[in-house]
Amino acid sequence: MNNRLYGNLIFELSKPGRKGYSLPKNNFGGYSVDNIPGHLKRETDAMLPECDELTVVRHYTNHSNNNFGVNNGFYPLGSCTMKYNPVVNEEIAGMQAFAALHPLQPDFTVQGALSVYKGLQQALCALTGMGGFTLNPYAGAHGELVGLMVIRAYHESRGDHKRTKVIVPDSAHGTNPASAAISGMEVVEVKSTAEGCVDVEALKPLLGDDVAAMMMTNPNTLGLFERNIPEITALVHECGGLMYYDGANLNAMLGISRPADMGFDVMHINLHKTFSTPHGGGGPGAGPVGVRNGLEEFLPVPFIHDGEMLTMTEENEHSLGRISAFAGNFLVALRAYTYILTLGREGLKQVGTLATLNANYIKERLKDVYELPIPGICKHEFVFNGLKDKSTGITTMDVAKRLLDYSYHAPTIYFPLLFHESLMIEPTENESKETMDAFIDVMRKIAEEAISEPETVHTAPHNTPIGRVDDVLAAKQPVLRFPL
Numbered sequence: 470m471n472n473r474l475y476g477n478l479i480f481e482l483s484k485p486g487r488k489g490y491s492l493p494k495n496n497f498g499g500y501s502v503d504n505i506p507g508h509l510k511r512e513t514d515a516m517l518p519e520c521d522e523l524t525v526v527r528h529y530t531n532h533s534n535n536n537f538g539v540n541n542g543f544y545p546l547g548s549c550t551m552k553y554n555p556v557v558n559e560e561i562a563g564m565q566a567f568a569a570l571h572p573l574q575p576d577f578t579v580q581g582a583l584s585v586y587k588g589l590q591q592a593l594c595a596l597t598g599m600g601g602f603t604l605n606p607y608a609g610a611h612g613e614l615v616g617l618m619v620i621r622a623y624h625e626s627r628g629d630h631k632r633t634k635v636i637v638p639d640s641a642h643g644t645n646p647a648s649a650a651i652s653g654m655e656v657v658e659v660k661s662t663a664e665g666c667v668d669v670e671a672l673k674p675l676l677g678d679d680v681a682a683m684m685m686t687n688p689n690t691l692g693l694f695e696r697n698i699p700e701i702t703a704l705v706h707e708c709g710g711l712m713y714y715d716g717a718n719l720n721a722m723l724g725i726s727r728p729a730d731m732g733f734d735v736m737h738i739n740l741h742k743t744f745s746t747p748h749g750g751g752g753p754g755a756g757p758v759g760v761r762n763g764l765e766e767f768l769p770v771p772f773i774h775d776g777e778m779l780t781m782t783e784e785n786e787h788s789l790g791r792i793s794a795f796a797g798n799f800l801v802a803l804r805a806y807t808y809i810l811t812l813g814r815e816g817l818k819q820v821g822t823l824a825t826l827n828a829n830y831i832k833e834r835l836k837d838v839y840e841l842p843i844p845g846i847c848k849h850e851f852v853f854n855g856l857k858d859k860s861t862g863i864t865t866m867d868v869a870k871r872l873l874d875y876s877y878h879a880p881t882i883y884f885p886l887l888f889h890e891s892l893m894i895e896p897t898e899n900e901s902k903e904t905m906d907a908f909i910d911v912m913r914k915i916a917e918e919a920i921s922e923p924e925t926v927h928t929a930p931h932n933t934p935i936g937r938v939d940d941v942l943a944a945k946q947p948v949l950r951f952p953l
């Protein structure tokens with residue numbers, strides 16, 4: 470991209486008087502731009518860039534070419550499942566019959582949309598074993614908060630007011646303790662064993678009649694299936710607490726095992742991870758919350774009532790109330806439902822097996838050159854602890870930057886915090902063997918370069934529009950404004 474010509478900011482390309490539009494005169498019910506009454510006009514012109522259309526098109530096209538997404542190439546980004554969003558989802562979500570709906574339309578005019586909600590709720594129940602789902606939460610973290618509010622409403626409905634603690638494993642996603650704290654409860658951390666699973670012996674002394682819930686992520690953040698779930702759920706239930714399942718990334722489980730069957734009471738799913746709806750850049754998303762039979766009455770309003778026709782209703786005295794403007798991000802729910810119907814029962818089963826197979830394939834073919842701190846079979850993702858040969862001085866950061874030179878997005882690095890040089894890889898079920906083989910070759914090549922030309926790796930990237938940025942300077946002296 471030619472930065473000088475096309476500019477970093479559209480404002481840098483602005484020339485006074487340039488226009489990219491033409492408006493017909495007298496086309497506003499008798500008003501034209503010229504005869505809008507003076508008192509309705511602003512006193513000074515808005516500060517807007519003035520450019521011709523072609524300049525604008527090139528500016529944004531060149532910026533988008535500098536971006537790298539799953540549509541450009543392999544994107545082994547762990548834990549967030551930046552998986553492919555099938556085009557059919559977008560086709561359906563773009564249909565005017567769906568996209569042009571207004572949430573305040575009378576119910577009888579939106580029976581189709583309400584049946585999408587209903588169908589998705591039923592599908593999620595079938596996939597998880599839960600008794601009911603709300604689609605209202607807008608994100609995973611929002612779902613966690615709602616789930617914990619359900620748990621609190623449940624305890625309070627029984628007059629059990631002393632339950633203030635939420636147990637969270639040390640390997641949990643950061644949103645878990647944050648949601649517990651925001652819901653007004655106290656976070657208690659439980660340690661993991663050296664094998665990366667919840668330490669049951671460390672859990673036992675934390676249990677008592679003040680425990681509201683325990684949150685678990687499965688497969689956990691290391692991509693491991695938690696070994697002791699039956700024992701843990703029994704212990705927590707025995708002391709009167711409920712089990713919360715963080716199902717943000719349910720990829721490896723789809724069609725294979727169900728949280729309700731494992732003894733979980735409340736859970737959330739990220740539609741924008743497992744069910745292939747887009748995310749990144751902050752939105753849109755959806756974090757539906759599922760509850761086992763008997764807890765549905767506490768779910769937030771509005772909910773879909775199936776009577777003579779489908780209606781959106783608020784009548785539920787036990788509900789914890791409203792947590793969103795309406796019933797969540799409808800078009801996200803629609804994409805997820807499209808994805809589920811497209812794959813069908815058999816197709817969904819393959820998601821889990823292929824996601825697991827692909828992750829294990831890459832792990833096994835790289836573990837002789839990258840350090841695998843927790844050996845064995847993983848689920849949808851796994852974590853290396855940097856290069857095996859520590860004598861080169863090449864860090865995980867260097868490897869990630871060098872990957873950019875070979876046109877790969879970097880994987881998640883320095884997370885989870887359990888290891889110093891974490892490098893977390895999640896290929897997802899969609900990648901072909903050829904794509905994974907090519908990635909493996911590059912990862913091995915970088916391991917060789919770490920020995921033969923460490924300086925090249927240490928100063929990477931060399932082929933990107935911007936080289937290695939100074940993270941510390943960017944954090945300490947961020948430039949957040951453009952001086953106009």
Ligand SMILES: *Cc1c(COP(=O)(O)O)cnc(C)c1O
Nearest residue numbers: 548608609610642644686715717
């Ligand atoms: C992504 C993720 C979350 C949070 O979801 P958001 O939609 O980003 O709020 C919670 N838990 C786990 C395990 C996750 O991977």
